[in-house]
Amino acid sequence: MTVQVVERPDAPRRWTREAVSAWFEAPFADLLFRAQTVHRQHFDPNQVQLSRLVSIKTGGCPEDCGYCSQSAHHKTGVKPTKLMTLEQVVAAARAAKASGTQRLCLGAAWRSPRARDLDTVCAMIGAIKAEGLESCVTLGMLDAEQAERLAAAGLDYYNHNIDTSREYYSLVTSTRTMDDRLGTLERVRGAGIKVCSGGIIGMGESRADRVGMLLLLANLPQPPDSVPINALMRVDGTPLAGSSSIDGIEFVRTVAVARISMPRSVVRLSAGREQMSDELQALCFLAGANSIFIGEQLLTTPNPSRERDASLLERLGIQPLGAPAAPACSE
Numbered sequence: 001m002t003v004q005v006v007e008r009p010d011a012p013r014r015w016t017r018e019a020v021s022a023w024f025e026a027p028f029a030d031l032l033f034r035a036q037t038v039h040r041q042h043f044d045p046n047q048v049q050l051s052r053l054v055s056i057k058t059g060g061c062p063e064d065c066g067y068c069s070q071s072a073h074h075k076t077g078v079k080p081t082k083l084m085t086l087e088q089v090v091a092a093a094r095a096a097k098a099s100g101t102q103r104l105c106l107g108a109a110w111r112s113p114r115a116r117d118l119d120t121v122c123a124m125i126g127a128i129k130a131e132g133l134e135s136c137v138t139l140g141m142l143d144a145e146q147a148e149r150l151a152a153a154g155l156d157y158y159n160h161n162i163d164t165s166r167e168y169y170s171l172v173t174s175t176r177t178m179d180d181r182l183g184t185l186e187r188v189r190g191a192g193i194k195v196c197s198g199g200i201i202g203m204g205e206s207r208a209d210r211v212g213m214l215l216l217l218a219n220l221p222q223p224p225d226s227v228p229i230n231a232l233m234r235v236d237g238t239p240l241a242g243s244s245s246i247d248g249i250e251f252v253r254t255v256a257v258a259r260i261s262m263p264r265s266v267v268r269l270s271a272g273r274e275q276m277s278d279e280l281q282a283l284c285f286l287a288g289a290n291s292i293f294i295g296e297q298l299l300t301t302p303n304p305s306r307e308r309d310a311s312l313l314e315r316l317g318i319q320p321l322g323a324p325a326a327p328a329c330s331e
């Protein structure tokens with residue numbers, strides 16, 4: 001193994017393209033061993049964080065993201081809805097709490113929120129917190145004042161993905177730029193909200209794009225607290241519906257390099273688990289993924305059933321974060 005890693009655990013580290021590429025190209029066993037080692041320095045390897053998603057405003061989005069079922073530019077059959085009511089979100093938060101979830105994430109198909117809608121979302125955040133859950137929202141682009149308002153409402157995390165490399169970005173979305181995306185992330189961080197940002201694998205991007213995406217995330221002034229790695233959900237009617245499915249080994253490599261390059265971030269095995277075998281998901285956990293979405297629906301596409309997830313976690317001896325830890329194995 002030729003990759004040189006200088007251990008400076010407390011120093012902020014700038015990753016080079018060469019170092020990130022080298023990990024992508026390393027023998028699989030070396031890559032997974034390193035990812036597991038780094039993972040164990042910062043996390044309990046037998047715990048995963050559970051989040052639940054609710055789409056509070058579905059469809060009719062003015063943006064043209066080529067992967068997305070909710071863009072008004074594509075004919076996908078997703079029916080636009082109005083913004084959910086506060087009461088509906090309270091009911092969702094109670095159900096999430098009862099099912100052992102730690103965090104509730106609200107998603108809205110907006111380019112950016114309108115003032116009146118932001119008032120409603122702030123009330124929803126208050127309701128989620130009142131149930132004793134962590135809150136996360138993803139509402140599109142934010143200005144500084146909007147970020148401050150969400151922070152004042154008690155928001156824990158803001159999800160805003162960079163999705164892919166800077167070079168590939170304009171082939172996926174034309175109605176905004178990577179710099180728009182990075183600007184929102186800076187304002188979210190500036191308001192004191194935790195940052196959740198990752199991307200999508202399997203959109204026809206090259207390995208160099210996957211390297212570029214992780215490099216951009218890892219070299220942010222502070223890496224995201226949470227890094228969702230989504231496998232593209234191919235939705236009929238979207239421009240990316242015909243993309244070839246991503247090779248499972250390459251997906252695990254991406255998760256492992258995310259873990260190595262962002263050692264303290266929670267890496268979420270996000271969209272795409274429905275299509276993955278249990279064995280592929282197990283490899284992703286070994287590679288350092290330590291968060292998943294549970295519940296049978298993501299925003300508009302399916303996610304594994306509760307029974308399938310319970311069986312998977314049970315067979316792997318993985319505990320949900322917040323649950324009492326299982327006895328450690330000592331040979």
Ligand code: SAM
Binds near residue numbers: 139140
């Ligand atoms: N409109 C907001 C935005 O784009 O930031 C929030 C909602 S948007 C659906 C949240 C994220 O979901 C996107 O940034 C993308 O990474 C992910 N996503 C959307 N459609 C997806 C798909 N078909 N497969 C995988 N991930 C997807």
Ligand code: DTB
Binds near residue numbers: 105199228229302
């Ligand atoms: C993220 O990175 N993945 C989630 C969440 N953040 C908002 C969304 C996945 C959406 C998958 C496609 C859909 O269900 O429409």
Ligand code: SF4
Binds near residue numbers: 063069070071108
């Ligand atoms: Fe709209 Fe977000 Fe979908 Fe893009 S990813 S079309 S911004 S909902």
